[in-house]
Amino acid sequence: MDLRVKLGRLEFRNPVILASGILGLSGSQLRRVCEYGFGGLTTKSYTIEARKGYDTPILAYVKCGLLNAVGLENPGYRELARVKESLKDIGIPIIVSIAGSKVDEFTTIASYVDELGFDAIELNLSCPHVEGMGLELGDDPNYVYKIVSGVSSIVSIPVYVKIGLHRDIMATVGKSLDGGAEGITAINTIRALAIDVYARKPVLSNIYGGLSGPAIHPIAVRIVYDIYREYRIPIIGVGGVSSWDDVIEFILAGASAVGVGTVIAYKGLDVVREILDGIKTYMVDEGFKELSGLIGYANK
Amino acid sequence: MHLKGYDINILRFTWGVIEDILSHSESIKSFNIRVREHRHINPGQFIMLWIPGLEEIPLSPSYYDGSLMRITVMRRGPTTEAIHKLQIGDRVFYRGPFGNGFNLSNKGRYLLVGGGYGASPIIYVAHRIREYGYEAMYVEGVKTRSDALFIDEADSLGLNTALVTEDGSSGIKGLVTDYIKEVISEYDYLLGCGPEGMLLKLLELCNRYGVECQLSFEAIVKCGVGICGSCELYDTGLLVCRDGPVFNSKMLSSYLGGV
Numbered sequence: 001m002d003l004r005v006k007l008g009r010l011e012f013r014n015p016v017i018l019a020s021g022i023l024g025l026s027g028s029q030l031r032r033v034c035e036y037g038f039g040g041l042t043t044k045s046y047t048i049e050a051r052k053g054y055d056t057p058i059l060a061y062v063k064c065g066l067l068n069a070v071g072l073e074n075p076g077y078r079e080l081a082r083v084k085e086s087l088k089d090i091g092i093p094i095i096v097s098i099a100g101s102k103v104d105e106f107t108t109i110a111s112y113v114d115e116l117g118f119d120a121i122e123l124n125l126s127c128p129h130v131e132g133m134g135l136e137l138g139d140d141p142n143y144v145y146k147i148v149s150g151v152s153s154i155v156s157i158p159v160y161v162k163i164g165l166h167r168d169i170m171a172t173v174g175k176s177l178d179g180g181a182e183g184i185t186a187i188n189t190i191r192a193l194a195i196d197v198y199a200r201k202p203v204l205s206n207i208y209g210g211l212s213g214p215a216i217h218p219i220a221v222r223i224v225y226d227i228y229r230e231y232r233i234p235i236i237g238v239g240g241v242s243s244w245d246d247v248i249e250f251i252l253a254g255a256s257a258v259g260v261g262t263v264i265a266y267k268g269l270d271v272v273r274e275i276l277d278g279i280k281t282y283m284v285d286e287g288f289k290e291l292s293g294l295i296g297y298a299n300k
Numbered sequence: 301m302h303l304k305g306y307d308i309n310i311l312r313f314t315w316g317v318i319e320d321i322l323s324h325s326e327s328i329k330s331f332n333i334r335v336r337e338h339r340h341i342n343p344g345q346f347i348m349l350w351i352p353g354l355e356e357i358p359l360s361p362s363y364y365d366g367s368l369m370r371i372t373v374m375r376r377g378p379t380t381e382a383i384h385k386l387q388i389g390d391r392v393f394y395r396g397p398f399g400n401g402f403n404l405s406n407k408g409r410y411l412l413v414g415g416g417y418g419a420s421p422i423i424y425v426a427h428r429i430r431e432y433g434y435e436a437m438y439v440e441g442v443k444t445r446s447d448a449l450f451i452d453e454a455d456s457l458g459l460n461t462a463l464v465t466e467d468g469s470s471g472i473k474g475l476v477t478d479y480i481k482e483v484i485s486e487y488d489y490l491l492g493c494g495p496e497g498m499l500l501k502l503l504e505l506c507n508r509y510g511v512e513c514q515l516s517f518e519a520i521v522k523c524g525v526g527i528c529g530s531c532e533l534y535d536t537g538l539l540v541c542r543d544g545p546v547f548n549s550k551m552l553s554s555y556l557g558g559v
Contacts, residue, residue: 057356058523199313
């Protein structure tokens with residue numbers, strides 16, 4: 001049985017990758033995560049300057065998922081040299097997520113990432129809880145083009161654009177591809193709010209946060225399906241994966257790789273093995289030998 | 301380890317009402333909280349305590365019996381300052397419990413060591429150890445006599461106790477780790493919580509004397525469930541909130557090398 005998948009120029013031993021924002025603050029964390037069987041890893045979003053992130057609470061429980069407002073906490077992009085050093089023999093693709101507010105911030109970090117020898121870049125143009133560094137960038141297709149073309153023209157590694165629930169998703173995707181993106185990561189968390197009824201206050205210190213978990217999964221599947229149908233490009237599907245069948249669903253919709261995040265809060269890192277076992281059982285039961293044959297299967 | 305699943309329900313905030321307040325010293329207070337909802341809390345596990353409008357902080361209860369939870373808080377920042385101003389009848393919110401507590405599945409002789417307000421989970425584990433009927437000694441290390449927190453409570457549990465003060469104002473004079481060195485060989489297990497320097501010294505002693513230890517580490521905890529990565533223990537990749545806060549000597553030695 002072959003779980004390998006190709007995502008554009010990248011090849012993964014299996015399609016399950018760590019989504020950005022989960023445990024990607026240091027090389028030692030990513031090393032540890034890798035031991036649990038992921039096919040690839042995405043770092044947290046790195047910015048030019050170090051960011052402390054928001055005050056707690058940064059996490060809020062809701063019935064159908066989680067809300068978070070971490071605030072793009074990271075040690076600043078220069079730290080990526082140390083991250084790369086500690087991951088040099090890791091053997092699986094590492095995608096570096098980048099956040100910023102101006103084109104030159106993205107290009108500065110991207111060229112550094114390329115120089116360091118990472119495998120791919122993910123431009124976070126959809127963080128729903130940091131003003132000026134996220135969703136509104138991705139909402140403006142012309143600015144998306146400027147950022148993506150600025151980055152794509154100076155790096156040799158693949159560039160992915162992480163999108164969210166933008167005003168016109170297809171315009172954002174189209175301009176990303178015009179700008180030279182090899183593919184799309186869809187979707188980021190969705191801007192949302194939780195109020196504790198006994199405290200009678202918003203739970204998150206930032207008030208607004210990003211909704212993740214099962215609630216957003218069908219929305220993410222819809223967006224992956226639509227993008228694949230329109231463009232037939234490499235897609236990393238992310239959003240509310242809680243078990244193996246959610247991964248298969250993303251792949252059938254058109255994703256070549258699938259990000260996992262929130263479920264780790266509930267089930268721990270070992271959930272990766274559970275998901276991979278589930279995928280293998282499914283392939284045996286349904287008579288598939290190569291997982292890559294299922295990419296976009298429901299979309300033909 | 302970062303393996304076990306959580307009941308999703310513990311991520312939700314619940315609350316309790318302050319029933320009693322005890323001032324141990326100028327900077328340390330204990331609060332007895334009548335909880336609204338029973339959530340099983342093992343000694344050494346922690347909750348994320350939230351005062352709406354302020355930050356949320358990790359605390360390892362110093363006692364819990366299913367309906368009464370005691371937390372012991374040192375004043376050292378705006379949030380703990382606000383907690384110190386709370387009154388009887390006020391509500392406090394929390395989610396959890398999170399993390400791994402102390403493992404008491406092995407029968408044997410236990411040496412319990414608390415440094416400063418790190419004595420909180422240690423006095424809670426002392427209550428549990430007494431229920432189990434294990435042989436144990438409770439040692440508390442503080443700077444001066446007025447900083448002692450739970451030595452009388454440990455006495456009343458019928459445990460052997462020792463208070464070690466740095467200035468010699470009461471009990472044994474010196475560093476708690478120097479005292480532990482003298483008695484450690486009489487015990488099978490050591491459970492400790494306190495400042496980092498003390499914990500690393502205890503780990504070294506346990507390795508030297510062949511005593512298994514479980515040590516509770518403190519860290520800046522934000523998400524509490526092992527996804528944000530803020531509480532990494534040194535550069536090990538281990539997360540205090542999910543792999544800890546209690547780590548055993550085997551795990552610590554393999555990740556920290558030859559401490």
